[in-house]
Amino acid sequence: MEIKKVGVVGCGLMGSGIAEVSARSGYETMVLEVNQNFLDKGLASIKASLDKAASKGKMSEQDREATLGRLKGTIDVGDFKDRDLVIEAVIENMDEKKKVLASVDKVCPPHAILASNTSCLSILQMAMATGRPAQVIGMHFFQPVPVMALVEIVKTIVLTDETVKAAEAFSKSLGKQVIFAKDTPGFLVNRLGFPFMMNAIRMLDEGWTTVEELDRAWMMGTNSPMGPCTLMDFAGLDTMYSMACAMYDEFKDPIYAPPPLLKAMVTAGMYGKKNGKGFYKYD
Numbered sequence: 001m002e003i004k005k006v007g008v009v010g011c012g013l014m015g016s017g018i019a020e021v022s023a024r025s026g027y028e029t030m031v032l033e034v035n036q037n038f039l040d041k042g043l044a045s046i047k048a049s050l051d052k053a054a055s056k057g058k059m060s061e062q063d064r065e066a067t068l069g070r071l072k073g074t075i076d077v078g079d080f081k082d083r084d085l086v087i088e089a090v091i092e093n094m095d096e097k098k099k100v101l102a103s104v105d106k107v108c109p110p111h112a113i114l115a116s117n118t119s120c121l122s123i124l125q126m127a128m129a130t131g132r133p134a135q136v137i138g139m140h141f142f143q144p145v146p147v148m149a150l151v152e153i154v155k156t157i158v159l160t161d162e163t164v165k166a167a168e169a170f171s172k173s174l175g176k177q178v179i180f181a182k183d184t185p186g187f188l189v190n191r192l193g194f195p196f197m198m199n200a201i202r203m204l205d206e207g208w209t210t211v212e213e214l215d216r217a218w219m220m221g222t223n224s225p226m227g228p229c230t231l232m233d234f235a236g237l238d239t240m241y242s243m244a245c246a247m248y249d250e251f252k253d254p255i256y257a258p259p260p261l262l263k264a265m266v267t268a269g270m271y272g273k274k275n276g277k278g279f280y281k282y283d
């Protein structure tokens with residue numbers, strides 16, 4: 001199956017990145033948001049990212065213009081009637097994702113593939129909310145999408161091989177590497193990484209050290225580009241909290257349980273870099 005027209009639902013941190021790489025890779029790409037305000041904000045962040053790439057010489061002016069020409073925004077799901085692939089990147093909430101995929105399913109052509117960028121929720125549960133479960137797949141990108149090389153492709157037990165092959169070919173055409181994962185919470189990367197990040201918050205809560213020292217220790221000791229607190233601020237603490245709840249709910253293993261400090265920060269409206277307040281403050 002040939003993918004030419006791509007839809008992305010949600011133009012936040014991840015949706016904007018996915019739409020950017022899709023348009024950069026030659027696909028006619030349309031993003032859907034809840035209202036004009038969020039749509040304008042999302043499109044502006046994609047434009048800013050393209051401007052930065054062009055100013056650093058990572059893409060030509062001509063490519064920047066052509067990419068912008070392939071990118072459109074809408075607040076009407078009906079505009080997805082001609083999409084070959086739709087990737088949802090709305091908030092990490094099963095009810096919202098089911099609602100979104102069911103509405104996209106109603107308007108998309110029968111051949112279209114529907115994908116979710118969820119970090120840990122069940123793809124099969126989302127698939128069963130649509131009339132085409134065999135064409136619903138997990139495509140888990142990493143942040144920042146234009147930079148990170150990996151897409152985890154999440155396979156359910158009802159998927160067709162054609163859907164898997166099309167999702168794999170599309171991911172590779174974006175310049176990404178693919179790994180396949182089973183439809184279990186957290187897939188591969190988050191299942192490995194979550195106990196580490198939740199443990200970092202517990203260590204802070206118990207007063208072992210400071211945010212800065214914890215990050216510095218991890219970076220120096222492991223030669224990593226960023227420490228756990230910076231990483232969680234970048235990912236969004238609200239998203240981290242939803243993921244921890246979902247993983248703990250499934251596994252009932254305390255290593256995934258959201259620590260009280262994470263819950264308190266989210267309750268206090270500290271969502272990380274996206275709203276300027278997290279473990280660190282951002283302008």
Ligand SMILES: NC(=O)c1ccc[n+]([C@@H]2O[C@H](COP(=O)([O-])OP(=O)(O)OC[C@H]3O[C@@H](n4cnc5c(N)ncnc54)[C@H](O)[C@@H]3O)[C@@H](O)[C@H]2O)c1
Pocket residue numbers: 009010011012013014015032033034038089090091092093096100117118119120140141142143234235236239274
């Ligand atoms: N943040 C990360 O590092 C990261 C990494 C990989 C995957 N993910 C996953 O990607 C998804 C999105 O995360 P994010 O960090 O981009 O969140 P975000 O809060 O930055 O963006 C979500 C966007 O979805 C929009 N939205 C919500 N409901 C919608 C609807 N019904 N229709 C259209 N738009 C809607 C919101 O307005 C918002 O702009 C989540 O499932 C998350 O788990 C996040």
